[in-house]
Amino acid sequence: MTVVRFVSETSDDDLELMRETLGCLGLELAGEPAPIASGRNHNWRVETSAGPLFFRRHRHTRPLERIELGLAALAHAAAKGVPVALPLASSNGTVLFGGPGRFGSVYQWVEASTYERGAITPEQGGVFGTMHGHLHLALHDFEHAALEPATELAWDTAGSLADLVRIRAVVTESEDPEEPERTDVLAAIDEQMPLLERGTLPGPGAFESMDRQAIHGDVHEGNVMLHPDDSIAAVVDWDMVASGPRLYEVIRALDFTYALDNEGTLAGYLSAYAQVAPYTAAEAGQAVELWASSVIHNTWALRARFLEGDRRVEPFIGAHRKRVREYSDAGYLRWLAGHFREFASG
Secondary structure, three states: OEOOOEOOOOOHHHHHHHHHHHHHOOOOEOOOOEEEOOOOOEEEEEEEOOEEEEEEEOOOOOOHHHHHHHHHHHHHHHHOOOOOOOEOOOOOOOOOEEEOOEEEEEEEOOOOEEOOOOOOOHHHHHHHHHHHHHHHHHHOOOOOOOOOEOHHHOOOHHHHHHHHHHHHHHHHHOOOOOOOOHHHHHHHHHHHHHHHHOOOOOOHHHHOOOOOEEEOOOOOHHHEEEOOOOOEEEEOOOOOOEEEOHHHHHHHHHHHOOHHHOHHHHHHHHHHHHHHOOOOHHHHHHHHHHHHHHHHHOOHHHHHHHOOOOHHHOHHHHHHHHHHHHHOOHHHHHHHHHHHHHOOOO
């Protein structure tokens, strides 16, 4: 397992929002906040007059209704028995504080750890799969006015090609010695563009018949907190709640945790998931094809790094190239669909 890591970046505005938020809860900051290294999110462990708490500054690009959607889904899942960290509420029931572009929320600090990406054992895969099955059952009847399809399910070939052309220009012109190896990035773009230019990949409309439901949206090892005995302490980070086929999210989680690289872990995950939330062979086949086309169209890591200047996504660039290669390989897709069908109920 890995434990939470800390970095040391907190702006004056972050501190002001923390103090405002804690003040609304009748609390005070009692020490230097410790930012948590957690992808692109902005989270801190904060020492307060009530002990250590978890503070989240929601992304400034996240609309209020999307933040409220995540909080509503979290509460719904908690009511169905999913372990979560609920936000602390003020005396009038408010759990979200601040204003447009700078919303904050506070949670009880969970003393727990996470699995290590790429090193999840078959037994741990079973824990993960069981959790994911229960999560989908809990969210099956969740409805909300702001619930929309996951953004990864709304790809556009022309848009993806335009992104890659812009990114290629930026990388070609850059002379920054701290950038990832330019030749590798350019090679990745040169592999992805021809796959899109062929125009043979199915579009989102080809999968409209698949059943959809509310999903967490970002299930991976960093968002599943564990007690020392490997039991689930909390499923966290609900800002990406969306609507989508549940097996799409299963494949996404397996892919993001690198569990697809270990057949034992893959089997442990799928076997455990299927025992809780059975699925059919037809669902499995469609989900693999859906995820494959989504991945080949995806430009997120390259776009975030080179068009938005976000260096935090650099670790994902190599994985992006690997995914594009794998999901354009018909043999790999048959292999993956076969593993899913092995545990299908019909």
